[in-house]
Amino acid sequence: MLRAESDVETVEEAAVLECESWLSPRQSILHSIQQFKGTTPGTVFPARWGNRNAVLDPTHPALRTPHSQMTVTFSALTLRIVPKGLLYHPSIPVGPAPYNPKQDSGQVDVSVRVVMGANKFPSAVMRAKVASKIKNAMSLVVTRGAYVEENAEGKPKIEFREKDASRDWIRNGYTYVFHPPPELYRMPYQTLIPIVRKLLGTARYRGQKLEDLWPAEEHRARGLHPQTTSLAIDPHKSDRADKMTKGP
Numbered sequence: 001m002l003r004a005e006s007d008v009e010t011v012e013e014a015a016v017l018e019c020e021s022w023l024s025p026r027q028s029i030l031h032s033i034q035q036f037k038g039t040t041p042g043t044v045f046p047a048r049w050g051n052r053n054a055v056l057d058p059t060h061p062a063l064r065t066p067h068s069q070m071t072v073t074f075s076a077l078t079l080r081i082v083p084k085g086l087l088y089h090p091s092i093p094v095g096p097a098p099y100n101p102k103q104d105s106g107q108v109d110v111s112v113r114v115v116m117g118a119n120k121f122p123s124a125v126m127r128a129k130v131a132s133k134i135k136n137a138m139s140l141v142v143t144r145g146a147y148v149e150e151n152a153e154g155k156p157k158i159e160f161r162e163k164d165a166s167r168d169w170i171r172n173g174y175t176y177v178f179h180p181p182p183e184l185y186r187m188p189y190q191t192l193i194p195i196v197r198k199l200l201g202t203a204r205y206r207g208q209k210l211e212d213l214w215p216a217e218e219h220r221a222r223g224l225h226p227q228t229t230s231l232a233i234d235p236h237k238s239d240r241a242d243k244m245t246k247g248p
Helices: 005-024 124-144 189-221 233-239
Strands: 030-035 071-074 075-083 107-109 111-116 145-148 155-158 175-178
Touching: 071 124, 071 189, 075 189, 124 145, 124 155, 124 189, 145 189, 155 189
Parallel strands: 030 107, 111 175
Antiparallel strands: 071 075, 075 175, 145 155
């Protein structure tokens, strides 16, 4: 039996209210993910990878890094980690983040962009909802260590593990660019949270490996090591190295 559209909306509204209660600052030592004006100093467009004249830092070693090595896809959701130096100059200059006297150690700053084409997401309401769901899932993983496991009835249930709540989920100096599929609009958090958790853990691993590689790239660019190498990512090794991508 198919549920009416109004019934679906009621279920989703209830899920939103429940998510908001999970995100309450009282629930975690890390209060929230805050995205202040000025957190993202540029724009992810135009997407002409390697255009040195357009990016904020034309000397950044990531310009010589293949695009694929900064991109992770899991269950149709794609995440690209972009060093802020590789963002493009915005049409309107971005000012510094405003001073916040209430900012404390329980606050985590992160730069996020959710890219959605109007052909797949024709409604502004739809785009806003998808972006909000991704950011909420990120916040639950980072600030509360959210993961999903089956309950006694075999149904997925969201659980929280305080020891997993950590700033280490987010690498400083990057903009997190998500490319969601249309089905994420109806996706429950029980499905979305494991996907986001996996993406953040793998992106953290890749970011660290790339940062270890870039000094060698600088030497090669100066002619000290003419041979070229590429970063080989072993997804199984990534999983083992990142214990926080898994539940208990």
